[in-house]
Amino acid sequence: MLRFFVRRFAVAVLVALTVLTLAFMLTRLSGDLAISIAGPNATAADVEQIRQVYGLNRPLYVQYLDWLGRALQGDFGESYFFRDRVAKLIAGRMPVTVTLGLVGLSIALVVSLPLGILAAVKEGTWVDRLVGVFAMIGQAMPSFWLGLLLMIVFGLQLAWLPISGVESWDGFILPGVVLAFSAIPSLTRLTRSGMIEALASDYIRTARAKGLTRLSILVKHGFRNAAIPVVSIAAVQLGFMLGGSIVIETVFALHGVGYLAWESISKNDFPVVQAVVLVLALIYIGLTLLADLLNAVLDPRLRTG
Amino acid sequence: MPAGRGARLLRSPGFAVGAAIVGFAAIVALLAPWIVPYDPFAIDLDRRLVPPSFMEGGDPRNFLGTDQLGRDYFSRLIYGTRISMVIGVLTVITSGLIGITLGILGGFYGGKVDDAVVFAITTRLSIPAVLVALAVAALRGSSFMLVVLVLGLLLWDRFAVVARSTTMQIRNLDYVAAAWCAGVSRWWVLTREVLPNIATHLAVVATLEMALAILLEAALSFLGLGVPPPLPSWGLMISEAKEYMFFSPWVIIVPGAALFVLVMGVNLLGDALRDMMGTDLSR
Numbered sequence: 117m118l119r120f121f122v123r124r125f126a127v128a129v130l131v132a133l134t135v136l137t138l139a140f141m142l143t144r145l146s147g148d149l150a151i152s153i154a155g156p157n158a159t160a161a162d163v164e165q166i167r168q169v170y171g172l173n174r175p176l177y178v179q180y181l182d183w184l185g186r187a188l189q190g191d192f193g194e195s196y197f198f199r200d201r202v203a204k205l206i207a208g209r210m211p212v213t214v215t216l217g218l219v220g221l222s223i224a225l226v227v228s229l230p231l232g233i234l235a236a237v238k239e240g241t242w243v244d245r246l247v248g249v250f251a252m253i254g255q256a257m258p259s260f261w262l263g264l265l266l267m268i269v270f271g272l273q274l275a276w277l278p279i280s281g282v283e284s285w286d287g288f289i290l291p292g293v294v295l296a297f298s299a300i301p302s303l304t305r306l307t308r309s310g311m312i313e314a315l316a317s318d319y320i321r322t323a324r325a326k327g328l329t330r331l332s333i334l335v336k337h338g339f340r341n342a343a344i345p346v347v348s349i350a351a352v353q354l355g356f357m358l359g360g361s362i363v364i365e366t367v368f369a370l371h372g373v374g375y376l377a378w379e380s381i382s383k384n385d386f387p388v389v390q391a392v393v394l395v396l397a398l399i400y401i402g403l404t405l406l407a408d409l410l411n412a413v414l415d416p417r418l419r420t421g
Numbered sequence: 422m423p424a425g426r427g428a429r430l431l432r433s434p435g436f437a438v439g440a441a442i443v444g445f446a447a448i449v450a451l452l453a454p455w456i457v458p459y460d461p462f463a464i465d466l467d468r469r470l471v472p473p474s475f476m477e478g479g480d481p482r483n484f485l486g487t488d489q490l491g492r493d494y495f496s497r498l499i500y501g502t503r504i505s506m507v508i509g510v511l512t513v514i515t516s517g518l519i520g521i522t523l524g525i526l527g528g529f530y531g532g533k534v535d536d537a538v539v540f541a542i543t544t545r546l547s548i549p550a551v552l553v554a555l556a557v558a559a560l561r562g563s564s565f566m567l568v569v570l571v572l573g574l575l576l577w578d579r580f581a582v583v584a585r586s587t588t589m590q591i592r593n594l595d596y597v598a599a600a601w602c603a604g605v606s607r608w609w610v611l612t613r614e615v616l617p618n619i620a621t622h623l624a625v626v627a628t629l630e631m632a633l634a635i636l637l638e639a640a641l642s643f644l645g646l647g648v649p650p651p652l653p654s655w656g657l658m659i660s661e662a663k664e665y666m667f668f669s670p671w672v673i674i675v676p677g678a679a680l681f682v683l684v685m686g687v688n689l690l691g692d693a694l695r696d697m698m699g700t701d702l703s704r
Contacts, residue, residue, distance in 0.1 A: 127543065134544045142556060252692070256685035258636055258656075260643050261677035264663060268670050359549030363640050377552055378644065381559045389556050396549040404547070 120412060128405045135397045136187060140180055142393065143386045192391035197383045202391045206373060213365070213372035217357045219288045220295030221350060228300045229346070232307025233339060239312055247308070251301040259360070263294045263367040291368045298360060299353040306349055310342030317341075344414050348407035355400035436693030442686025449499055450506040457496040458484070461653050465491030470669055485675055488658070489665060494672075497653035498679055504654045505635045505683060508569055512634035513627050515573025520580025521623060525611060527581070528588030535585070542581050550575045551640060558646035568647050572634050583626050587619040621698055628691030632684045639680050655680045 150166045151158070158166075167173045171182070186193065192202035235247035270276050270290060314320065315338050323333045362374030369375070373392055380388035430436055449456070471487040472479045473494070479486065485494040527538030554571045561567055591597060592615070600614045639656030641647030648654040650661070655676040662672035 127540070130540070131544050131547055134540075135547055138544075138548065142553065143560070252685065252688060256632070256681050256688055258639055258677060258680050258684070260640055260656075261659060261673065261680065264659070264666060264673050265677070268666060272667050360551060362549075362551055362555070363644065366644060374552075378555070381555050381646070384559065386560075389552075389559075393549060393552055393556065396552065397547045400547045400549070404543075 121409065124405060124408055128401050132398060132401050135401070136184060136394065137180075139390050139394045139397075140183055143390050144176070187394065192394070193387040195380070195385055195388050197380065197385040198388070202387050205376060205388060206391055206395055209371060209373045209376045211372075212370055213358060213361055213374060216288060216291055216295060216361055216365070216370060216372060217354055219292035220357050221299065221354050223292050223296035224299040224303055224353070225350065227296065228303035229307055232304045233311050233334065233342075235304070235308040236311030236315060236338075236342075237334065244308075247304065251304045254297050255301040257297055259294050259298055260363050260367050262297060263291065263364060266290050266294065267368075287368075287370070291364050291370060294364050294367075295357050295361065299350075299357060303346065303349065303353065307342060307346055310345055311338055314338045314341040344411065347414070348411045351403045351407035351410070352400075355403040358399055359396050430693055430697045433693045433696065435689045435696075439686045439689030439691075439693060442682060443690060446502050446506055446683050446686065450503040453499050453503045457493075457499050459493035459496045461492060461496040461500045462651055463492060467491065470665060470672065472669065473671060473675070476671065486671065488662060488672065494658075494675060497658060498655075498676060501653045501655045501658060501676065501679065502683070504565075504648060504652060505638065505680070508565075508572070508638045508648075509631040509635045509687070511569045512572040512576060513631045515569065516575075516577040516630055516634075517580050517623070517627060519574070520577030520626075521584045521616075523577070524581040524584025524586075525588050525615060525619075528585040529592055529611060529615065531589075538581065538585060542578050542585075545575070545578045548575070551637065554637070554641055555644060555646045558641065563641075563646050563649050565648055565652065568638055568641060572637055576630050576634060576637075579626050579630060580623065583622050584619060587622045588615055591615065591618055621694065625691050625694045625698070628687050628694065632687040632691070635680070635684055635687070 150163045150170070150172050154163045154166050171179060174182075183193075190203055192206075194200065195202050195205055198205055231247050231250070235244045238244050267290065320333060320337055323337045328337075358373075361372060362377055364370070365372045365374035366378050373395070377389055377392040379385075380392070465487070468480075468483075468487055468491045469489055471483055471491075473486040474481045474484050476486075483493050483495065485498060488494055488497065523538050523541060527535040554568075554575060557571050558567060597610060597614050600610050605613075638647055638654065639659075642654040642656035643660040645660060648657060650657060658676040659673045662676075666673045
């Protein structure tokens with residue numbers, strides 16, 4: 117068990133270091149970063165000055181090591197546009213993104229767990245097929261389009277909910293629903309297949325033979341076993357959702373980390389973009405690590421290697 | 422593929438609907454220049470935001486109305502099919518080449534090679550794809566080919582995962598061993614024994630990735646960093662029209678619905694293929 121944890125942790129650290137390196141390389145893709153920062157109207161002298169100020173005239177490996185050393189201490193430099201520490205900017209925007217992610221995941225779980233269980237219990241019937249169609253619709257729905265449609269219907273025509281911003285809690289509902297849609301199909305299918313497998317197993321037959329009630333069998337014996345993969349996938353989905361929140365935050369003008377990234381991308385503010393990529397990647401790495409450890413604790417069969 | 426499975430595939434309603442949608446989209450994409458009623462780039466500022474012909478205030482000359490610059494919406498929608506289909510297919514080819522090569526190598530050789538492949542997959546999954554695609558487009562200037570390249574380089578993970586696990590399952594089976602005994606080369610075993618036997622699994626992944634690529638291209642173009650204007654990408658059409666959506670909702674409903682139906686069609690094909698094999702790869 118300990119060996120598994122150590123190994124898994126070492127892999128996570130290695131992945132994180134690789135992502136750090138890739139994030140550094142990402143901003144050097146443009147060829148000359150100084151010219152990109154200076155913008156189209158800059159003179160040669162401006163570009164030269166930017167090179168001096170940001171240390172872009174040093175050898176690449178020096179820049180890399182310097183950047184890496186600072187990044188490991190949580191120092192992502194200063195934003196060109198906001199004139200503020202990048203780490204502070206991101207920390208200030210994080211609550212909105214995390215709240216959105218948690219609202220989205222909660223909605224997704226509330227919808228997909230009962231649907232998945234229902235589909236499993238009624239396997240092969242029209243109920244099961246209907247749930248399948250619902251999952252399929254969710255999978256094909258472009259999130260930004262769904263967001264705009266919900267804005268038209270609930271924001272304008274029914275005027276129930278705000279169409280942008282999060283001045284009050286209900287501003288999270290529409291974006292949360294849209295974000296949930298990206299996770300509902302896979303969570304529903306996973307719950308369904310897990311439940312079908314659990315319901316077909318010997319311990320369920322034993323429980324039935326003991327004369328337990330249907331509900332008790334479903335919840336205590338069936339769902340408990342089906343929930344193991346769902347828990348870990350839910351953690352991974354949360355990571356994906358945070359990464360995908362850039363589209364939804366832009367649609368609903370939620371000033372979270374994704375919106376910050378989008379603003380920064382359009383303003384060539386590379387330190388911020390780089391840092392957001394990194395932070396989202398690190399959160400994802402952390403969540404998958406957590407999921408794997410959780411899985412190992414819940415299901416000893418998985419503790420290999 | 423045994424004949425019984427193929428017959429079951431053809432009888433499934435999901436496959437029929439999916440094949441009809443994707444086939445229709447492919448034909449429209451191929452014939453776009455010959456079937457458009459108007460030039461999709463021709464601007465007519467006197468006839469802006471004309472509603473579709475079947476709606477109130479519509480004009481029979483423009484079946485789906487005109488956009489905010491007076492361009493024929495139906496013609497733009499038809500050209501948009503071309504963009505989505507080409508991006509979907511090219512992305513699948515690029516990401517498939519990368520992912521399948523990595524996956525087969527990892528699954529076949531195991532050991533250190535496999536560790537490296539698993540590491541590459543883990544790293545790729547931790548990178549937020551949309552964000553990186555946007556950043557690259559901003560740095561290099563967005564273009565059609567850049568979108569294909571970026572999506573191809575980002576979406577290979579599922580190909581690698583599935584190619585790896587299926588290769589592992591079959592590498593020790595009798596027919597592979599038999600091929601070894603017959604003294605054929607490693608290349609022969611990989612391409613003639615392994616690859617054909619995991620091909621149906623990979624076909625399912627190809628449909629999933631094609632659907633994802635089409636959706637991602639639309640999202641990137643919607644955010645202004647995908648296919649550059651004036652190309653009529655469906656995502657870009659939605660983005661350009663969204664300031665008018667509260668007064669004329671059809672301007673975003675039309676391209677969004679096209680996007681939804683095409684992605685649905687591709688997914689239906691994939692689901693039918695998966696049902697045929699009786700395995701669940703979607704997770």
